[in-house]
Amino acid sequence: MSSQEYGELVKSISGADGISLYDICENDEIDLSEYEIIGFASGIYKGKFHPGITRFIEKHSGELKNVFLVYTSGSGALSYGKKLREHIVKEGINVLDVFSCRGYDTYGIFGFFGGIAKRHPNKEDISRFSAFLDKLVADRRG
Numbered sequence: 001m002s003s004q005e006y007g008e009l010v011k012s013i014s015g016a017d018g019i020s021l022y023d024i025c026e027n028d029e030i031d032l033s034e035y036e037i038i039g040f041a042s043g044i045y046k047g048k049f050h051p052g053i054t055r056f057i058e059k060h061s062g063e064l065k066n067v068f069l070v071y072t073s074g075s076g077a078l079s080y081g082k083k084l085r086e087h088i089v090k091e092g093i094n095v096l097d098v099f100s101c102r103g104y105d106t107y108g109i110f111g112f113f114g115g116i117a118k119r120h121p122n123k124e125d126i127s128r129f130s131a132f133l134d135k136l137v138a139d140r141r142g
Contacts, residue, residue, distance in 0.1 A: 009070060009101070010041050012126045013133065025052040032063040037096065037140065044073035044080045054087065061091040068136060069098045070129070072121060096139075099132045101125040 013019050022030050024040075032038060040057075042049040049071060057064065067088060069081050081098040088095050101121050121129070 008121050009072070009126060009129050012129065024056045025050070028052075028056050028059060030060075032060060037066045037068065037136070038064055039068045039070055041070040044071055047080065049080070049084050054084065057088060057091060057093070061093060064088075064091075064093045066094045066096050066140075068096045071098075071100050072102065073100065074102065096136055097132070099129055101128065 010021060014021055020035070024030070040049070040053045042053055049069075057067075069084060071080055073080055081100060085095050085098060102125070
């Protein structure tokens, strides 16, 4: 899974009011105190989120209040977020929601056949992601 696929989702919100984007693999020294909600986005690698996300969460668990997860996977399976969600909750952090959609995947045997979930995320996936974020913000405002 390349970062480009979930990157399409992230790029779709770039520049929106109140949203800051950071690559925590390049810089994990971010002042989180001004953010009420933090989102983590990743492709799924061998059935897991990028390990940098887990490291970041462990390092900054005392600073994180409300988080949401976003991921792409070749299969589009909803279960990939379950393990990380459980880990985050054990750290005492509130997980607001999880968004997932299919993403182009060339891992293992899929690469031999040219990959699966080509052209994903697509416009419909991005539209669902936008609605997901709108609902998240609306729910927080009450």
